[in-house]
Amino acid sequence: MNDLPLAQGGRKIYLENIPREEALSRLLEKVGDFRLGEEEIPTPEALGRVTARAAYARISSPHFHAAAMDGYALASAETSGATPVSPKEFMLGEEALPLDTGDPMPEGMDCVVMIEHVHEASPGAICIEAALSPWQNVRVAGEDVVEGQLILTAGHTLRPYDLGALLAAGITRVWVRRRPRVAIIPTGDELVEAGAELKPGDLVEFNSIVLSAFIAEWGGEALPGPILEDRFEAIETAVRDALECADVVLVNAGSSAGREDHTAAVVEKLGELLVHGVAIFPGKPTILGVCASESGARKPVLGIPGYPVSAVLALQEFVRPLMAHMAGAAPGEEERIKAFMNRKSASRLGMEEFLRVKLGQVGERMVCLPAKRGASVISSLVEADGVVRVPAHSEGVETGEEVTVELLRPLADIRGNLLMAGSHDNALDLLADELRARHHDARLSASAVGSLAGLIAVRDGEAHLAGSHLLDPETGEYNWYYIDRYLKGREVVVVNFVQREQGILTPRGNPKEIKEITVLSREDVAIVNRQSGAGTRVLLDHLMAREGLSPQDIRGYERVETTHMAVAMAVAAGRADCGLGIFAAARMLNLDFIPLERERFDFIVPEEHWETPAIRKVMDILSDKAFRDAVEALGGYNTALTGQVMAAPPKEG
């Protein structure tokens, strides 16, 4: 459909859709040959800085011939003919001088016999059993660095050993680029400082902290300013001020096309608007421009979107290369690995999508699962292990496709990921923390996809274990029926994690007087449900069927959340009158709870993973009394079976 712009009440809409590469090159072309100023600083303080000039060695290193071994200095000519049958003797102090690694070679001597290759001959003499060649075991002058030699070019980001090489070469001060100063102007009437009391509509301003931290990591100096109201004049004044003291100006938020989005207009007034809208998701409402300072210096001014994931991506894709360009250095990038996508993920044609993913080594394969997608969900970057770029010309990633993943956490961490798929439970948080606290090479990465999807993930080699609480209405037993059906032919171990109370969550005081399942069909009651395949939904369906209720009878049946906490939140925030969930979630958000069932939440572990160190570590924790006590303290949990291997009930017939 054709989106019609509306120009009413001063609202202008003109978001473009410029490809990322083109947007970046428009910006860098404008910056052109401009480079940050130079300064000469002491070499020991130059870690991470970018060289502004080539560094040539002022002295050779070593500047003398030095012993390369602990032993004795000799004249090589005198050693010729020495063999085990006819060893040669050298008088200590005259013909042989003891010395250690690094000592200067005495005049007239040109080799070192290693102390391990020497025998005591007579007192005051040593003997050797092999000849030495000239300069053997000698570190000759200039071995490391020769005076006049190029040590480093300009445009090099200094690493620890670079500092060593510069000092070895006598370069005690080094010319580097000034750090880029990046001003950050947070704007938005809804923003309040972190820690303030929150009123409805208030949003904690944390983007400037995130942006500042990245800028510092990339070698820049962040200049975060105070929160501004969404007024053209206020933003204009702040940008003008920032242009006087910063090399780059970032206006955060105010870059989409809403009523209060003044950044683009300010850039147009003070300079040149290059790009307004980039074909990336998240990050589309990015603004790129250049404005002039009082003195006429043209500086990049960028509008960074307000949503936190968009802000991070806009920063990484535009500000990082811009900072490198201004320093004349190669832009850094995240480590990349290959992985196999285990679930199809559709993307919008014409937009480059940055798909957040979770990773884990399951057997031989590094598998990759789509994680949360929202532009506004900063926690998605905390949970995710990496990002897959889905190109603008692609409609998404297919199941089984090999993809390149840019890592968000160290590979060592990712290798320790224990992938759990399936049902959500609050006690999993405790398990995750306990596992990590005990073992820094292990990390529980839980995907709340529902019990059934968890079993299927285990079947398909996408997870190390599943978490499941699927009721078989016929037998009243948990999980076995579904394991038989979906994991046929696979050897698995079923071990209990917890038993827990399921019930109806209602607002405090239970204003609609919801006491039992039949009430859910009342006209004035709207529920929030769980996704298809979730154990809690299976339970609801079972309870409804018992009462003769069908989905059409219940308002909100089709509205779903994927965790107990999200259901509890929907009830707490008034989006629904009630929902099914566990007691711990009700307690966390201070809701009322009408108990319905005690259910078994089990881990299903394929035989091939059962004896792996990671699963052993989990089992150790499950058998720990202190851990079980902590779980029970959450409320609504019973740990009598926790850690026990469950046996299948005898089959009939």
Place this chain on the structure above:
Amino acid sequence: MNDLPLAQGGRKIYLENIPREEALSRLLEKVGDFRLGEEEIPTPEALGRVTARAAYARISSPHFHAAAMDGYALASAETSGATPVSPKEFMLGEEALPLDTGDPMPEGMDCVVMIEHVHEASPGAICIEAALSPWQNVRVAGEDVVEGQLILTAGHTLRPYDLGALLAAGITRVWVRRRPRVAIIPTGDELVEAGAELKPGDLVEFNSIVLSAFIAEWGGEALPGPILEDRFEAIETAVRDALECADVVLVNAGSSAGREDHTAAVVEKLGELLVHGVAIFPGKPTILGVCASESGARKPVLGIPGYPVSAVLALQEFVRPLMAHMAGAAPGEEERIKAFMNRKSASRLGMEEFLRVKLGQVGERMVCLPAKRGASVISSLVEADGVVRVPAHSEGVETGEEVTVELLRPLADIRGNLLMAGSHDNALDLLADELRARHHDARLSASAVGSLAGLIAVRDGEAHLAGSHLLDPETGEYNWYYIDRYLKGREVVVVNFVQREQGILTPRGNPKEIKEITVLSREDVAIVNRQSGAGTRVLLDHLMAREGLSPQDIRGYERVETTHMAVAMAVAAGRADCGLGIFAAARMLNLDFIPLERERFDFIVPEEHWETPAIRKVMDILSDKAFRDAVEALGGYNTALTGQVMAAPPKEG
């Protein structure tokens, strides 16, 4: 052969050969459950710190239902039935309220129609053409974070977006581990501070700068101390003092088995010596131990070898995981890529070798070439692009073998590597610097392997271009004969880099009065030569043959260096009386120069690389007047042909 220890004059030798993994686990086992203390700090200041406790959300984010788009809030129930043919109208200010992304939803409204999807109906009213579902385009409360939810476990290293998620969740202060304090004690009578006037035997102390920089990068606090003399008592006192204020104590140098190596003895006196000698190269003389402070706290004390490359490796392999262990975090590691080794490299059985390599993308393959190997050569780490671990049970890496490389510089830098193999020339330094100064995505990586080996590297796809000055004595022409012979069937472009003066380098004043080639056969003259296949050696052989001289006639003929600067250095430092080389090298080290020939130094570029951006960039520089002037200013260069494509002389017959 059996190495016999010598116990004379207080010299004890007892270096073990413990495998790296075992050495590390001995150390970490002793450290056991010990963790660094906790402190609560403001979240915005916690970048790079390691969480000490799990962080659970204190508030939900957002804590209210917010507009997810710029547009108008409506009641979804009122929108049903709206279509393009029967649009629905809403009165502004009553039924439709304008709002921006992030604004709280007004009471009684549960969806937002995007501004792009709205038409102006009558003044003061809008109309829509499609129904909306409940909560459409609304960012519901708790979408990002739900109160009580686990945000981060303990043992997590905080990244920029983690700070954002913590602040979003109302966590304004966070419990983190104290930074590990690492004391560094440099010891050695030969050590002097950087910048001091150097006497023979003096060595610049730069290891403590390199070690401090790494420790800072890994999140620790380095406490470098003053340089100590090599006395047991001095080291003991310094270690005792350091144990009172640091978490880890490093004694640098004094860890091999020489006369002045007291570290192991100090560790034995003050605590327990766990390992003295690890089966790694470089890095063998590493010492691992634990000693007790006054209060009885047991702390790791490590002896870090004195050679700089050994020191870096010992630090990376032992101190980095130790620091992570004490913080309860996953140890970081360098990025790894796969590459194909293009030259066989032998390693010693029983030692894990850290082979420094150069990398470059040549056509489809990432190729990998061994770089310098010495333990004492810090510049080798500056030059190298990565490190290949050759396991202790391996005798080396074969040609064509696929290897895993741990990167020493960002992959973006490595992708820009232009691999040049062949002859060495001082003007290449200028070219390298100019290329990098102009293009931060290009880097000249030159391997001084000699002209002939350069041609072969190009033939075998190991380099993008060769640098060659091979004289054909029959024709007096340069390079063509060798190209015909070694690059038969390959299309190449030959372009001149420089013409330059070759001659004899002698000490200032030419004390042995060397005026011509015949003098080299004098009994009192020892030369330094270049390696086989070097153009300068071909020239020497040609000149010798013309005079009827053979290698046996010349002292030092078999002693070789691989660069002009190394030859010049050998002459300057008195290891040889003369050698063949270029004028620029003589001038750099203030030597006398007896000119012999003006020769052509060409680049040989395979047709398939000729039009690549990297080669184009080099050609642009060669045609630049300022660059040529700078080359000629080095002395002994003529740039009349520089940048010109050379045509082969007509073939006879």
